[in-house]
Amino acid sequence: MTQFATARSAMGPRRGVSYVDIVRVHGLHVDPRGRWAVxxxxxxxxxxxxxxxxxxxxxxxxxxxxxxxxxxxxVSFKFAVNDDVLALLNEGSLGPTQIGKFVTVYPISDAQSRSLAEELAAATDDFEGPEVITDLRLGRVVYTRYGGFSPNVERDRLGHFFSVLQDEAGVRRDERAVPFVAPRGVFNPFADRVEEQQKAPSRPRTGKLFGPGYLLLEVIKPDVTGSVFLALDMRDPAQVAPKVLKEARAHCLSDRLGRDARARLRHQLEAHRALAGRVPIPSADAYFEVNGNGYLALEHIEGTDIGAIQPRPFSTMPVAEQKQLLARLAALAAALQALHAACYVHRDLAPGNVRVRADGSVVLLDLELAHALGSRAPPFAQGTAGFMSPEQQAGLPADCAQDIFSFGALMALLCTGIDPRRVLFAREQQRRQQLGALGGLAPNMAQLIARCLATDPTCRPSAAEAGALLHAELAADASSTPLIAKRRATPTAIDATRARAGSCLPKLARGLLQNVLLDEATGLWLSPQSGVHEPKELRSNYALHRSAHRGVSGVIYVLARFTKAGVTCRDVRDRIQHATDWLLEHAATPDDQMPGLHFGEAGVALAITEAVHNGLIERGEWLDEYLSEALQGPLDWPDMTHGAAGQGVAALACGDLLEDARLSAHARRCAHYLLASQDADGGWTLPEGVVGMMGNRYLGFAHGVAGVVYFLAEWAARHHDADAAWAARRGADWLMGHAQSTSPEGALAWPTKPGESEIWRWWCHGAPGIALTFLKLFETTRDVRYAEVARNALLAHPRDIRYSNLSQCHGLSGLGEIYVEAARVLGEEVWLDRAARIADVMLELTREDENGGISWLVEDPFRATADLMLGCGGVAHFLLRLCHADLSAPLLLASKSLQEPVGAYA
Structure with missing residues (x-):
């Protein structure tokens, strides 16, 4: 089930009260730098x-x-530039270790650290603030930690940056341990305070009695601003009962009125008392505090969250499940009707906040944001992204129509399997038709959901009307529901999808030029920054990157392939030439001088070569010089995205496009490196270079053995390299040895690495990406065993898959590309039909602007970016390839096999 992050917005609609002038009054020069003032x-x-x-x-x-x-x-110091940033800090949106760090001070010596801390603690003894969990507490709001002031910054093999300390204790990473751990080997001016903190009361621990008598059993939901626990109420031995214990950390989620997370729990208790016996909600015990943090014990409701179902279209459900879902939605409408009749609005109706009991009855959970109609108190500003109405996001007064919008978003999710943020991104005028197509819904049902999602709140139905319509739908003959998703896998149906996608191709190219996030200074394509904890709705969390996976070269690659297919638009040549000049200048980016295919110069080289091949850039001596440099990156990592396997693929692909066999020499050294580094049992172990990954062996296509075998199989077939062929077979055997059967039909799955229970099912990790490898093995060897493994790996998802991530890397576009490849290699139309079904979903989620450009919310649910593997470029490439099957999968190889594919597909 898709997880939906809470959109905290503790401060309400942003107004940005600046703190800079307060400091300047004291004659200090303040330099604002993004979120900080220095x-x-x-x-x-x-x-x-x-x-x-x-x-x-x-x-x-x-x-x-x-x-x-x-x-x-x-002394030098920095502080949050305004109250918006302070709110983000205190709600954990900038990372859990940043909570409370409003001001950071850099003393000139350890002695000054101690004396200044004492002075600041005395001066701020009457102030309040959230606990800084990485630090040693020195006063009510004063904390300390040993760490970098302006440390050296290094980059690991995957391109992630980290700070390095170099002092008398040696060279090491600047870690932010939680809870605070005194560093060894360095002078500690606060050594006496460390012992005091160690004696301080600890956080709630499972297996221990807590507060007035609750035995904590497990953590249901960990959260730095306040976790949720399952507990036993042991206060009365005669009435022991399970309870849900909600925690509110002191001063977290503080708003402009001084209300923090504890105020929310006290408010929730008031709502429970006002609604008890009138609305289906859990019963509530008294609110209490321990060590300044607030706790509220609630009745534990047995059952499942309404969102805890496999996302899929309504029409693919058996009739009994359809009726069950309609009955649950009708019960939810009745609960909302009762809530509204009691003059309350829920304001956070989301998949995890509705519990369904075994008997089908519905209980409303999490009333922290519930608001009494007519109350003069401002409502708490928060909600769940994708389920908040436009007027709630804008901070307008609470009313019942806001809950109806949330109800519509919830119905859209449950009846289509798609994140409502993606659904709502498309134009509202076609909402009913869109919902009908995505879910296979009857017109009345699609119309109901569309009305609930209307931008104008006066157009939404009441809870009573929605409930009546749901009961009418429930009573209707199930056979009247158009089972759109149950179409037959026929050439006619596939051709219809291809025709529809083909008619959109010029709009897709136009969208990549104008409907995505662009850098104001250069006009180039922005990408989400990697490893950033901050909310993606902030534009500052996007930056220029050069790589093919996320970055400028990936967009060049896609647009060049559109040109190859005869699809172009105005300005594309100028934009690509400008982007190529920028790449050749090596502007400072987080991923400059990395060697990989997806992340690094090998992928940049392939993108530029694709543009040259398709006539968008003139070839000259400069290209040979650049390729010679870009394709000779260091070989110190084996995988497809960052290492030797991908570097080898890039060299072969560039050689194919330029018809230059000399480039194969660059691929040869990649093959030799991989042969030399293969483990005795056929796998590959990742070397040093990334904490948490080195020493591990992965199975998937991006970082694991599958990607390595893909390259070696192609290299062996092209160059009749017996050693590479043997290594590829051993790698394939190793992969097959870790396959897990997951269904009676023979579907296969793989963990991310041996011994793990977690199963992924996408291009990067899991069966679909591994299927690419076995398709390549079958294509190059014609061993039918490999074809059978590929077929079973391709069964990892249901035929009518729904998923909220649309990307190539771990979403629907990548899955669609793999199905297209399977149809090409195996000659089996069933896989092309699956790809066409995914394309139908993509075409229903498009957003077309007034200039005819199309975009999507792909991986990032807030902004449309053009990235190949994470953004609109990947969706566009999939639809292009569905219409032009002669293209290879993105950043992979067109077939050089001398044998024709088995079957009729061409």
Whole structure:
């Protein structure tokens, strides 16, 4: 089931109260740098930094107190530039280790760290703020941690950056341990305080009695702002009962009115008491506090969340399941009707906040945001992304229509299997037809959901009307439901999808030029930054990258392939030439000078070569010089995305496009490296270079053995290399040895690495990506065993798969590409039919602007980007390839096999 992140927005609609002028009043020069404002500069690389925690209602006063102290001490410091950033910090949106770090101070010495901490603690003894979980507490809002001031920054083999400390204790990563751990080998001016903190009360622990008498059994939902526990109420031995214990960490989620997460729990208790016996909700015990944190015990409701079902279209469900879902939705409408009749609005109706009992009855959960109609108190600003109405997001007064929108979003998810954010991204005018096609819904049902999702709240039905319509649908003859998704796998149906996709291809190319996130300075395509904890709706979390996976070269690659297929649009040549010049200049980007196919220069080289091959860039001596450099990157990692397997694929592909056999020499050294590094049992172990990955053996296509075998199989077939062929067979045997049968039909699955229970089912990790390898093995050897493994791997998903991620890497586009490849290699139309069904979904989720450009919300549910493996470029490539089967899968190889595919598909 798709997980939907809570859209915290604790501060409500953003207004951005700046803190900069408060500091400037004290004669200090302030340099705003994005989310931070910086004062001064420290020459120290590392030391005992100080943090001051705060809440929005006190932050301005706190700064006015501490700024003159810091000015007198002549120390450098930084602070959150405005209350929007402070809210993001305190709700954990910038990462759990950043909570509470409103001000960071960089003392000039360890001695000053101690004396300044004592002065700041005395001056701020009346202030409040969230706990800084990485630090040693020195006062009410003053904390310290040993770490980098301006440390050296290094990049690991996957391109992730990390800070490095180099001091008397040696060279090591700057880790932010939770809870605080005193560093070894360095002087600690706060050694006496460490022992005090170790004696302080600890967080709630399972297996222990807690508060007034609750035995904690397990953590249901960990969260730095407040976890949720399953507990036993042991207060009365005669009435022991399971309870859900909600935690609210002090001062987290603080708003401009001074209300924090604890205020939300107290508010929730009031709502439970007001609604008890009138609305189906859990019963609530008293609110209590332990160590300043708040707790609310609630009745544990046996059952399942309404969203805990496999996402799929309504029409593919058996009739009994259809009726069951309609009955649940009708019961939910009745619960909403009762809630609204009691003059309350829920305001967070989401998949995890509706519990269905075994008897089919529905219980509303999580009333933290519930609001009494007519109340003068401002509602708490929060909600679940994708389920909040436009007016709730805008901070307008609460009303019942907001719950109806959420109800519609929930119905859209449950009846189509698609994240409502993707559904709502498309134009509203075609909503009924869109929902009908995505879910195979009867017109009345599609119309009901569309009305609930209307932008104009006055057009939405009441809960009573929605319930009546659901009961009418439930009573209708099930045979009247058009089972759109049960179409037959016929050439006519496939051709119809191809024709529809083909008519959109010019709009797809146009969309990549104008309907995606672009850099204002260069006009180039922005990509989401890797490893960033911050909310993706912030534009600052997107940056220029050069790689093919995420970055400029991936977009060049896609547009060049559109040109090859005869699909072009105005300005494409100029845009690609400009982008290529930028790539050749090696502008500073996070991924510059990496060697890989997906992440690095091998992929950049392939993209530029594709553009040259298709006449978008003139070939010259510059290209030979660049390719010679780009395809000779270091060989120190084996995989497809970052290492030798992908570098080898890039060299072969560039040679094919330019008809230059000399480039094969670059692939030869990749093959030799992989042969030399293969394990005795046929696998490959990742070398040093990435903490958490080195020493492990992965199975999938992106980082594992499957990607390596793919390249070696192609190399062996082209160059009659017996050693490479033997290594590929051994790798294939190793993969088959770790396959798991998951269905009576023979479907296969693989864990991400041996011994793990987690199963992925996408291009990067899991059966579909591994199927690519066995298709390549069958294509190059004609061993029918490999074809059978590929077929069973392709059964990892149901025929009418629904998933909210549309990307190539771990979503529907990548799966569709693999089905197209299976149809080509195996000559079996069933796989082309599966690809066409995915294409039908993509075509229903398009957003077309007034200029005719098409885009999607692909992996990122907030902004449309053009990336090949994570963005619109990947969806566009899939639809292009469905119409032009002569193209290879993205960043892979066109067949050089001398044998024709088995079967009739061409």
């Amino acid at each position: 004062v001064g500069h420290s020459d120290r690389r590392h030391g005992w930094k100080l943090h001051l925690s705060s809440v929005p209602v006190e932050a301005e006063h706190l700064l006015s107190i501490v700024a003159p102290i810091l000015a007198a001490r002549r």
